[in-house]
Amino acid sequence: MSTNVLVWSEFLHEKRDARVRSIYPDGMHEAIARGLREADDFVVRTATLGEPEHGLTQEALDVTDVLIWWGHIAHNAVEDEVVERVCRRVLDGMGLIVLHSALMSKIFMKLMGTTCDIKWRDVGEKERLWVVQPSHPIAAGLGEYIEIGAEEMYGEFFDVPPPEQLIFVSWFAGGEVFRSGMTWTRGRGKIFYFRPGHETFPTYFNPEVRRVIANAAHYVAQPGGAAPKFGNHKPLEKLALDN
Amino acid sequence: MSTNVLVWSEFLHEKRDARVRSIYPDGMHEAIARGLREADDFVVRTATLGEPEHGLTQEALDVTDVLIWWGHIAHNAVEDEVVERVCRRVLDGMGLIVLHSALMSKIFMKLMGTTCDIKWRDVGEKERLWVVQPSHPIAAGLGEYIEIGAEEMYGEFFDVPPPEQLIFVSWFAGGEVFRSGMTWTRGRGKIFYFRPGHETFPTYFNPEVRRVIANAAHYVAQPGGAAPKFGNHKPLEKLALDN
């Protein structure tokens, strides 16, 4: 049974900035989607901000096991109603992978309950993502670290709740560290945040970055238990009589 | 240096329901406040829904180390602006203790990012809160469990993110369990949820329940490190030249 992945991105930088377009001529979402298609038997679709309902209709979400989100300059352009819809699907079990600057997307901030703010510096410096939980399946197939020659820097404090699992910690040449790969649970949904991917670098063509995203898609897609029932609840004795 | 605690409650049941009034003639907030005053050298104030800005002005919050919240039937009557203000103070370091039915308050749901929903049954059954992390200072002075002769039942699944620390697990006579004492971090703020305290039972006069609330007030009030700075950040070399 294939995993259905929906890759969402703003698709704005690519239209406005020739440098970005030269790296991602088909859009960042297509580069991410291609990485997934080549990695495994995922069924991958894409959606972008400019589509009706941003391409995130109830019908689209209902058949999505994993939603991947990239955004940067248009977080506020995402309709609140769509954010609510995505949020409900995550709580109901859809996996969510949040990439790079999507840390300040409405959906991520809402699920975290914090500002999700960071330090940053965009000079294209060396980043090393060290694996600090090598037991984790998201690290499968990697070496001890991923090195990216030039990326935007993100620095601590990263204002998110302490993660349930911390998988990567980034070192930056300029003197900062960052918790770059983290998981959280919300309702029946699993969330993975992964740091790399500034639009002016070809990060989403990096084979190790692609490996992490594919591993994470498998991880957050894993089905869990039954949907809980809430509300007034009969005691054991009564249940025993009824059954 | 004393810890400043602000006890907030709806103060509605006590006015509308003679049974509740007979238990808490001065309001539930006063019973909770008295427990704190008798426990230690806290400076304790109270505030209720009916006051201007619900008694939660910026000035009031600015001098508050720990906010204790009890609500049940009027969650939606709390102004969104006040919820935002409380949320900012928690992220900035104010401790928050959320009691019983306040699990569906706007402020708690916002900080958790989930529905916070539960199972419940109000027949006045026996509850035992077992200590499952005896190393924790919130359990100081307690035995192995707290027994409450009659309380409302809350049952799992409790739709909150997995806690950072799980201190109490409740057993209910009717067949359910509940994670009854949990902590989370949001920003620089520490949050403690504590289950007992339905308005129709004299739970907030129970010496062990009072002990837990006093312990928790000390715990969430502990000051942390510096307020993080966010935004564009100079690299190490530049800093070195500047300093």
Place this chain on the structure above:
Amino acid sequence: MSTNVLVWSEFLHEKRDARVRSIYPDGMHEAIARGLREADDFVVRTATLGEPEHGLTQEALDVTDVLIWWGHIAHNAVEDEVVERVCRRVLDGMGLIVLHSALMSKIFMKLMGTTCDIKWRDVGEKERLWVVQPSHPIAAGLGEYIEIGAEEMYGEFFDVPPPEQLIFVSWFAGGEVFRSGMTWTRGRGKIFYFRPGHETFPTYFNPEVRRVIANAAHYVAQPGGAAPKFGNHKPLEKLALDN
């Protein structure tokens, strides 16, 4: 690629106690193994205390992805050298599932660093294992709880480190609770403890218990990242020159 599971048990009660033999005529390990074989395409072998090196030779462990351990009355009969060998394989990435009374096995105590002690009562009372993390793949296919009509009681405090993931909490008719399904990481190995399975009850024929064990075998078998290198380490500049 199939997952190789090795089911280990003492195989002593079954020989000494007619009641146990009547429930598990081929041994508890065979009942557990059969559950796995019927659940999925696992390759399942068994080993018992009485075999040379307890059936846990280096060769046997080297081809094992997941080791399942049941023990009760003969923990001390397990050779320290074998315990060391199993421990090394766990740290190197072999999954470990520890069942019921195996909580006081040498291998589990060594990996936990605590006494692993509990309360207990063997009167055959009702147990309900509530799912408190429905997002977890170990809960897949289950309802909101598993009910077992008669089991031995285990009660808190269970002296293990706070788990990384808490999946099940048991309710017992006599008044206790227990953290019944928990995971921890040690080195590159994943560990799952699962409470039910006293030798005088047919628990390992229960379809839901079998489902949990099969789910857990998949979970702890998931491969992680590269084996870390330790020791003296060259700086980045030197590495750059070398590469």
Place this chain on the structure above:
Amino acid sequence: MSTNVLVWSEFLHEKRDARVRSIYPDGMHEAIARGLREADDFVVRTATLGEPEHGLTQEALDVTDVLIWWGHIAHNAVEDEVVERVCRRVLDGMGLIVLHSALMSKIFMKLMGTTCDIKWRDVGEKERLWVVQPSHPIAAGLGEYIEIGAEEMYGEFFDVPPPEQLIFVSWFAGGEVFRSGMTWTRGRGKIFYFRPGHETFPTYFNPEVRRVIANAAHYVAQPGGAAPKFGNHKPLEKLALDN
């Protein structure tokens, strides 16, 4: 009520190596002890490897709230019986602070259940310890990071169980990161590991390093709940009859 702290170290480098002696003429334990005495109203004693029973008699441990441990070249010279004794006291509630190279001490490895191995490089490079949990009282009074001009490097993977709280992450000039401040619970005891402190650098005179150690002593000293009872346990009904 003052907190009783016992600072233990090998006290070998200082006798054998003139460079170390010039930095720590009274021994590293005395530098650490002095930092505590100046920080707060701790009652501080010291003990060293060469004393009878390494200065860690049952009597000494019984009056100790917090044990601080520094070791490097003589881990194996610590008697197993003493390690067992210290371990029992930690499980019974004594706080433990493990410094720098003490990560490979018998007591820490025993409590962790892992190899505790690391990468290292001793060239005296710049280290920055970033605060990644500013809510934590161990970070109180600090800025966003601690900078140490020259220290030994420790690099990931650090083979310990994922911490319950991650407070500091170190950046090293040579390209590595390290989880430098972490807490774990074992039994009723709280454990804090803190990275800095190679014997050839004056790290334990650094005011911020001293602040962290003092904060941590308060943190791990916090008393918890009652000592759990283990073993055969009567059901609720029976208890009700008896009481």
